[in-house]
Amino acid sequence: MAGHSKWKNIAHRKGKQDAARGKIxxxxxxxxMVAARQGGGDPTANARLRLAISKAREHNMPNDNIERVIKKATGELEGVNYEEISYEGYGPAGVAVYVEVVTDSRNRAASDMRHIFSKYGGNLGESGCVSWMFDKKGIININKADITIDEEELLLLALDAGADDLIGDEDAFEIVTEPDSFEQVKEQLVAADIQINSSEITMVPQNTISLTGDDAKKMLKLMEKLEENDDVQNVYANFDISDEDMQKYHS
Structure with a gap:
């Protein structure tokens, strides 16, 4: 979980930079769009769309933009046809890397992934080669400074709501849920006046590989280049890098 959390912190900082460029x-x-195409444009009947809209609002996307995208997805407005593809491979020291892509060009996406993996110290693998090393989980992040209850009270509240676990570090708590109970746990936390910093359904590695020195530097560069690709939605990897090396090698 540590590697997951550290990279998400980097991704969060990067997200602020992306927002300035409109990429987010x-x-x-x-x-x-993908959620609405798959499950329809009514968020009350489409859990994936509800989550996507919630995430968009967390990033202050205007409602007009959200509604326009849904109309494009359902055919009310003309729009681009996107498809979802996943790519799997390995980074330095055998780190498992799982990439989720949403693209309007399968050929371009495949070419880009091969190029990035090979240029930045990785190897693109076959479908299924690393996905088994990750579990899909809901992660709800809460800043310690934003709540008045202690860890034990928060744990009991989270477990009663249907969560699996509570993990804390110096500054924050992460509540871990199964995907099916994610929305229920969020709703009960909000009802209890718990301020949520961020929330998502993500892929959490079952085990992590500790990286140092050159391997750590190469891994962070690979992750950075994958994240920069316009077709890439999410990147997951099972590495763990010390805070010192994280600060040293991540620009």
Missing amino acids: FTRLSKEI
């Missing part, structure tokens, strides 16, 4: 809205729009 593009990724959120793609997620809304």
Whole structure:
């Protein structure tokens, strides 16, 4: 979980930079569009769309933008046809890397993934080669400074709501849920006046590989280049890097 959390912190900082360039809205729009195409444009009947809209609102995407994307997905407005593809491979020291792509060009996406993996110290693998090393989980992040109850009270509240676990560090708590109970846990936390910093359904590694020195530097560069690709929605990897090396090698 440590590697997951550290990279998400980096991704969060990067997300702020992306927002200035408009990239984060593009990724959120793609997620809304795919969700609406698959399950319909009514968020009350489409859990994935509800989650995508919630994430868009967390990033202050205007409602007009959200509604326009849904209309494009359902055919009310003309729009681009996107498809979801996953790519799996390995980074330095055998780190498992799982990439989720939403693209309007399968050939371009495949070419880009091969190029990035090979240029930055990785190897693109076959479908299924690393996905088994990750579990799909709901992660709800809460800043310690934002709540008045202690860890034991928060744990009991989370477990009663249907969560699996509570993990704390110096500054924050992460509540872990199964995907099916994610929305229920969020709703009960909000009802209890618990301020949520961020929430998502993500892929959590079952085990992590500790990286140092050159391997750590190469791994962070690979992750950075994958995240920068316009077709990439999410990147997951099972590495763990010390805070010192994280600060040293991540620009």
